[in-house]
Amino acid sequence: MWYSMPEGLEGISVEQQNFVPEHSEGGIRYFRAPAHFEKRIIGMGLGIKSVKVPPANAPDDLPEIISSNSEEVTALKAQVAELNKQLYETRTENSAAMAALGAAKHELEQKTLELHEVTAKWGNFLNDLKERKVRIPDELLEELES
Numbered sequence: 001m002w003y004s005m006p007e008g009l010e011g012i013s014v015e016q017q018n019f020v021p022e023h024s025e026g027g028i029r030y031f032r033a034p035a036h037f038e039k040r041i042i043g044m045g046l047g048i049k050s051v052k053v054p055p056a057n058a059p060d061d062l063p064e065i066i067s068s069n070s071e072e073v074t075a076l077k078a079q080v081a082e083l084n085k086q087l088y089e090t091r092t093e094n095s096a097a098m099a100a101l102g103a104a105k106h107e108l109e110q111k112t113l114e115l116h117e118v119t120a121k122w123g124n125f126l127n128d129l130k131e132r133k134v135r136i137p138d139e140l141l142e143e144l145e146s
Contacts, residue, residue, distance in 0.1 A: 001035040002054045004028050006047035014040050023058040030055050034065055 003019075005012075011020035014037045021029035030051065033041060041048050126144060129136060136144070 001038060002030050002032055002051040002058065003041060004049045004051055005031055009046055009048070012041065012044065012046065012048070023055055025055045025057070028055075030058060032059070036065060 005021050011018055011031075013019070014033065017033075017037075019031045019033045019041075021031050023030045038050055042050060
């Protein structure tokens with residue numbers, strides 16, 4: 001919000017924020033301050049006046065601060081709460097999926113170990129047959145070894 005500063009006043013301080021003239025036009029000096037400071041600034045009794053229309057060629061006005069009780073903020077708070085709920089649910093699902101994955105990995109490792117044991121036993125069985133000189137038809141032997 002724009003304010004006009006009277007002659008002889010070089011600046012003011014509101015809630016430890018300093019404001020000094022930023023623009024001058026037609027002998028009037030102007031400064032910007034947040035709109036929520038208006039009552040305090042005018043209430044100082046220093047002759048400062050709020051300006052409803054900014055002076056020509058002046059920098060852009062300060063952005064308006066949204067009240068924490070506004071509908072926009074309330075809607076955003078609800079949206080954040082919903083997103084936090086979704087995040088919690090996603091994390092829960094992720095934890096369950098990771099546990100299932102761990103169990104499946106363990107089962108795969110067990111089955112791989114069993115496969116290696118069976119493969120070794122099979123190889124030993126075939127070697128035993130060869131050592132005993134058991135005659136196995138070549139076609140069957142090829143099929144057994146593959």
